[in-house]
Amino acid sequence: MDLAQQATGIELAGIDYAVVGVVMVIALAALAFGYVLIKEVLAAGQGTAKMQDIAKAVQEGASAYLNRQFRTLAIFAVVVFLVLFALPAETLGERIGRSVFFLFGAAFSAAIGYLGMWLSTRANVRVAAAAREPGEGREKAMRVAFRTGGVVGMMTVGLGLFGAALVVLVYAGGAPRVLEGFGFGAALLAMFMRVGGGIFTKAADVGADLVGKVENNIPEDDPRNAATIADNVGDNVGDCAGMAADLFESYAVTLVASLILGTAAFGGHGLLFPLIVPAIGVLTAVIGVYITKARTGESALTAINRSFYISAGISAVLCAIAAMLYLPSTFAELSGVSEEVRATPGSPALIALLAVIIGILLAVIILKLTGYFTATEHRPVQDVGKSSLTGAATVILTGLSVGFESAVYTGAVIAAAVFGAFLLSGSLPVALFAIALAGCGLLTTVGVIVAMDTFGPVSDNAQGIAEMSGDVEGEGAKILTELDAVGNTTKAITKGIAIATAVLAATALFGSYTDAIGLALADVAGALPPAEYFVYAPNVLVGVIIGAAVVFLFSGLAINAVSRAAGAVVYEVRRQFKDKPGIMDGSERPEYGRVVDICTRDSLRELATPGLLAVLAPIAVGFGLGVGPLAGYLAGAIATGTLMAIFLANSGGAWDNSKKLVEDGYHGGKGSEAHAATVIGDTVGDPFKDTAGPAINPLLKVMNLVSVLIAPAIVYFTVGESANPVVSVGIALVALAVIVVAVVISKRRSTAIADEPADDKTINGAPA
């Protein structure tokens, strides 16, 4: 049964390098396949000159933003590189590897984000052009949009798998510490891209809606609105670049967690099986991308879901075969594991197989649940739509209820998956690994998921270009509207999957956290009272409360940042309407670039506070209160973060699609009171679903990895002979002080922007 034992590859430290080699080849093949898809996308027609002009403006704006963002983040990355280097490590090799692979993780994350943006700003105009082709427009548009997503999906899985395999190849037994660096780099950069891109896209979107639809009664994406180009740029830097980096990070961190736990549970097999599972995912993703094609009369969502199910099914079967072939059927057959593990009853092959299937099933259920709560054809969105008959307030309340409830069900399903995987073995190391493997199971679907998600903003942008140019009409315009609505649901699904990886990875990383503490305790010859970790100890409970609070603060800051930046956009567009009266009748051209500049400036500025909070809060809690409260902090953040993330994503999705429902003619259609009410709901939902909500996933990963990385240092300064309360409390206070200063500064900025126009200077003034 055990193929590995028959393998002819070089075997060192219990690792079968032939398997690593095969995995790396598959990873490179994914990248090559991505390249083929790029060629295919770029080969499509680009439409009229006007459409190309608009696309060019969007491309330039998006590149300018990302370039500025990367310049800013590069400085930050260097600082973190040095701090990481200074943190305790077992060997110099680990120390160097951790810092270097931190940069790799960050660079990969950035590269995927950049590529996602680059390609989608080129694909949007091609999708719009394809929709114009008579007869086969729908099929062609859908193909270009979905293949664009396919590219990003392939890059995500290819680079993630390649990076992780490379670490295993170079570091073998020392891999865990280095992998933490890799995962941290990926998560940190993704968080910044999610937050920054999220603020940019929603500041532009909300600002454009407020001043366009609400104040001047001009339609969405109307070229007279100076914020439209910025809105389209936002879709690319937020929904494409940010999302791609985020999913890469989910992929990398989940893989990292599995690899870290694998050795303890399954020995050498445990370091390789987590690479085999996502490698299978690469193959099935290729299938998924190629088979996606809507049959006549079938909605695009049905077609996408079908290929998701098919590829998930194939993954399950292939993973089952891999587990049976590669893993032994008893724990006694494993090498390189503790005696305790060798004595574990049950079969590693069976446990691994069931764990992976739990993960795949979890992805399927989240897809179903999210679809139910956010798609236009089901009750929840229809209820929100119906509530528009009694005004905006009931739209908001109904949407909030939908969000709350969907969060509960999705949260419960994720919790059930964790508990199910946990029950697979009575041995804690094996149970933790099973949870991580469930995460790997989820990963097999990431290729298709990324493709589905990228589909959303590309279609949205295509519609924007079509609308602005006026060159896509009739059937073509209808096709693009349909694809846009489907994109709203696929985007919500992705967020559900992403947050599920956060929970699985975080639960698994807790094992890594306590390992790190155990090692550090041995070094300082100290001991912790067991109550230090008891969930009912008051200090741990305080940690749980603070963890929950940080999620609330982060969400509040992100939403606030959007309000502020959107305010600046509104004032700028209003100014242009006032200073250039010709804009309204088309005789003058709005200065699109100025709005792009405002969004760029503001989102980079607003990025700092939530970013610092994510990195520094665990430091403040850990050094200030200790390792037990820090564990409580993580638990509180994971629990509240999971629910908050789904709540924000799904209520936002439901509002957006309830607006689409009304625009499709229900409850009075476009221009009715009901429509105005749903526009308000959609605007509220914008920062929910595209700024605060999706950023919580990388936030949780960053906080987890920061905790794992600083755990040895906390132990050093708080336990045993090396304990030094002055230093530890000092570090905590400095971290806290920086957070407070950052929050205060961003609050002060609030006034400055809100008060910009002269007629708002006094609270008594009431502008027209």
Add this chain to the structure above:
Amino acid sequence: MDLAQQATGIELAGIDYAVVGVVMVIALAALAFGYVLIKEVLAAGQGTAKMQDIAKAVQEGASAYLNRQFRTLAIFAVVVFLVLFALPAETLGERIGRSVFFLFGAAFSAAIGYLGMWLSTRANVRVAAAAREPGEGREKAMRVAFRTGGVVGMMTVGLGLFGAALVVLVYAGGAPRVLEGFGFGAALLAMFMRVGGGIFTKAADVGADLVGKVENNIPEDDPRNAATIADNVGDNVGDCAGMAADLFESYAVTLVASLILGTAAFGGHGLLFPLIVPAIGVLTAVIGVYITKARTGESALTAINRSFYISAGISAVLCAIAAMLYLPSTFAELSGVSEEVRATPGSPALIALLAVIIGILLAVIILKLTGYFTATEHRPVQDVGKSSLTGAATVILTGLSVGFESAVYTGAVIAAAVFGAFLLSGSLPVALFAIALAGCGLLTTVGVIVAMDTFGPVSDNAQGIAEMSGDVEGEGAKILTELDAVGNTTKAITKGIAIATAVLAATALFGSYTDAIGLALADVAGALPPAEYFVYAPNVLVGVIIGAAVVFLFSGLAINAVSRAAGAVVYEVRRQFKDKPGIMDGSERPEYGRVVDICTRDSLRELATPGLLAVLAPIAVGFGLGVGPLAGYLAGAIATGTLMAIFLANSGGAWDNSKKLVEDGYHGGKGSEAHAATVIGDTVGDPFKDTAGPAINPLLKVMNLVSVLIAPAIVYFTVGESANPVVSVGIALVALAVIVVAVVISKRRSTAIADEPADDKTINGAPA
């Protein structure tokens, strides 16, 4: 230093009965003082016949609702009485006492709620009448309103203290288990009154606003609106009765937690000191109620805050004196405690003193913080008001940000108080007792807090009566508007204090929970792995996630219930406007009673699902996953619940007052676009601040006490020889099934109501 040793009272089981006697006398004196205040309130003038007519209608509606609610709850109470009796207990006496005092707790809670409603429906018209008096109207109106609150405050502290002292008197050492029953009764009834009353009041309020202000453009409290009487009834059954029961419950449960932990930490002294502190609170509350008087040109809020500060200061001084006189200065001097505690360094007197002062300071800081975030004269509300210039969406977003942020700061302050009290001693039992004593410190302020809170709905109602009757004009009307706005802030403050008691009591009750498990383990001769409680264990983490999820579900259900019931109100009022065209010009009288009936029916029906969820969720988690995950569940619920409660209360308060700001003439004043935007914000905030938010406090207490009560049974069925997975998983599944069925039924109801009017039957129809 130790007066107790010199006392001449009967001393038995380490308890000084003389002290208990004094405490009971003080409790009875509080009740007597309350009676005096009732006489004083009722002696005030009742205004014109028209005003009295309206008041009578409100009185009848409120009584009818509460009577029906009590009839329903009585059945439920009997069932719980029997279940409690069946649960394991050490002795038969404890078993009987626990069940009997459960009824006492429930009855006291109900009585205070009823009295609060009874008196405030009589005080409202008297406040309105007093406001009419030329010259001294403001002073008189404020006095009547605040004294009404004083009555409720006196009853709360009097009955709470009396009940707790009675248990101590009768059960001495066996008191803890019986006190759990008492606290549970109080919390359970309070939760139902909060939820039911909250749904009633906001269904009527939201419904009235939607159909009145938004659709027909008639002012708030206009007599042509058939929902106005129901709206006023709602203020009394929700904000008065529900709130009074809730604060009684906070008082009782915090006291219970202190008394339970006191014996372990301080012996007999520990069972009495927690009675002495609130007894001091009674005295200072009397002072607080009597000195509240606004100076000329001073806002009512300033006057109320001043008397709060003065009484808090006096409390602190008296508690310090009591601690110094009554408690010994070293632990070695304590009797009836373990050797471990006797060896604890530090002084019991000093620890108790500091703990109580932490509690009092916590109340002061919450008051300040809440005032900052919800009062019209500070930045946050002004920012929300300003955001009305860019429409309803930005009002919602800004309000949500205010809520998120204020939750963080308040949550952090509460966490800091817990941690501060925890640090007072290195011994865990003493540290837990210190946390409970901080809760007692908070309790010393409850008398004034209740008075402040009741002030809100009474003023609101007075304004309603004034508006409907048209008999209060000019200066009088202005006075009532001012008092109403102050009421919004005092109500938000109360909610902050109430949730703080939930955290302190819950943290302390965790000690009780683990004690109960320890005893039960000894009985079944089993043992738990220590990892069962580790916060990082996957099963505990699953518990934390489920705990957070239940808070989300509960909030969603409550908000949903309001939306549904409000929809029914809207349809009924619309129907009346259509069927009786004379209502608009005043020639026909609306059928107020029908709306009251609808609210009564719906709120009692909607009560069931959240109620069952609160009671059954801990049962499902405990029996299904075990005692460790149940502890995690409680931690998750406490953390998320705290933040959610404050978030909901403060964003709601900020929206309400930002509307008042615009109505005061800012940003365009009444009738402007900005005003319409803030009305939407206020409507969204209504179920936030008056239904979902305040109900979370009793929810946390109920879930905590259910867990403590069932802990021995869980251990019996899951650990050692008596373990029976079929029974335990069976119980869990039954509990889960009931929750699921209840949720499904309330979801189905959703459609029925929303589809009531014929023209809404199809999704295509768009009514005018």
